[in-house]
Amino acid sequence: MSKISVELPGLKLKNPVMPASGTFGFGDVPACKKFDLNELGALVIKTTTSKATTGNPQPQIAVLNDGVLNSVGLTNPGVDAVINDKLKPLREQYPELPIMASVGGDTMADYVLVAQKLAAANLVNALEINVSCPNVAQGGMSFGVHPEVVEELTRQIKEAVSLPIYVKLTPNVTDIVAIAQAAERGGADGISMINTLLGMEIDVTTRRPVLGHNVGGLSGEAVKAVAVRMVYQVHQATNLPIIGMGGIASPEDVAEFMLAGASAVAVGSAHFHDELASLHIAQGLPTLLAKMGVSDINDLVGQVKLN
Template sequence: MERLAVNLAGVTLKNPVMPASGTAAYGQTMAQQLDLSALGGLVIKSTTAEPREGNARPTTAPTTAGWLNAIGLKNPGITAVMQDRLPWLAQHYPDLPIVGSVAGSTMAEYVEVAKKMTTAPNVKLLEINISCPNVEKGGLAFGTDPQMVETLTRAIVDVVDKPVFMKLTPNVTDIVPIAAAAEAGGADGLTMINTLTGLGIDLKTRKPILAHGTGGLSGKAIHPLAVRMIHEVRQQTKLPIIGVGGVFTPADVLEFYLAGANAVEVGAATYGHPTACTDIIAGLPAEMDKYGIASLQQLIAEVQG
């Protein structure tokens, strides 16, 4: 459907809707619940150099207007992803654009994983998860230091031949300098926002409800924050933005577009409702008709100039 098609740094998606990183893993389970080929793209789980077991359970819990999660980057490692997960997607869904999510605890690990992942033919974009703790800098997230963001972005851009989108953490006082640093480092686009750090406490045990303690807050609660941050960053950059944070309806998608987004990712909405992505895609044309929107690319031109 042409009116839903969007262009992200030279990559054409037939519609703007993708599952957010981690919510679809590597597609195999989601494929049993919906037709992956109906998606605009598939963002895979954040992948590290070596396999990771992740955090102790419980790793997720419902909370006020959303979810807390502390999965801990559980993944099978880049070798298994390159040998098994990505080839499976290529075999069964050859036309599905894959967004490869890269994570790490050192700059060298990010560069290594990105360099390997970019060689997969079905990976069309890289999304760099810079909310990871930087072990070389005392555990602070890579994405909270503008200088580190610029340096890391440049290091990755220099070794890959696919567009690089930096996924920004909202856990900063001002997200605009972080976005500017990613652009200065040569990023082709931005994904925003990642989860906000939250904490839930069990009144009976008097202990945190997640084994890890704190967790990332996702869901409806963070949608207005994501809209605000996308809008702020859009005033300062022309880079394409993938909006993520509390997208549950076609109206939420259009609100992100009015803030300045070019595509969207759907995360918490898929919990308990696995067809959320395809339901949103199916509902978009009628929602666009309601507001006289001929096509998403035209809307982008109107909003972004």
């Protein structure tokens, strides 16, 4: 039987598959009741902010032929409620499950505060820093588009907490490598990539966009080739472990991301077609590795053979 366990900073994963932030809520969506979450490599919870937020106008989600557009926004009850009402019961039920919390904010101080509270609660194993949030201090452009902002934000959070931190990169930039290197300089322990690509879909009968917010984040099969290319580039240019995501729907997709340079993966949009997609993908890995003649999944990382 091939080895499928993976070790990352702060995370001992029995397999490299986890649901991406937002797809399994706080471990409280209906799918979570249908299987033992311990069968996942880890669980990444929905992005948490300092205060409760309600998100964007409806409709917030449009399922397309080759992906999903969403403008949910960072709907969450605020960090104190997340810790007390969501994470405590989740950790009680799953004492061994690696849990990664996702941190968002409007300002650097917001991020640091949320990170500190989550770390102090002692309920999660690592933090994912969602730098796709709008930076209110700089006119609403995402934190993640400025290398110097990413470096400073990463450094401030690292100084404030002892938990490993993974910076989640937005693909809506000209050069993703520059952003990844900035996170590395700031002291990040790892990279999560990619977040959604900004997209828009218009209904020609109403002439209106299909999302209430007009534009939203595109995920799923449509973005996979972009995600694989970006993972490959960042793996070549940094020494940080990468959690890859963007259109993963099969064990073969996991292998592809790992060959490009990811050490683990997160699954999002595939859950719209199969609510237990993460579980089914993980279960299919040993068979695929046997077919590939691979005895340890970690041997795939970065081993793409270029033409």
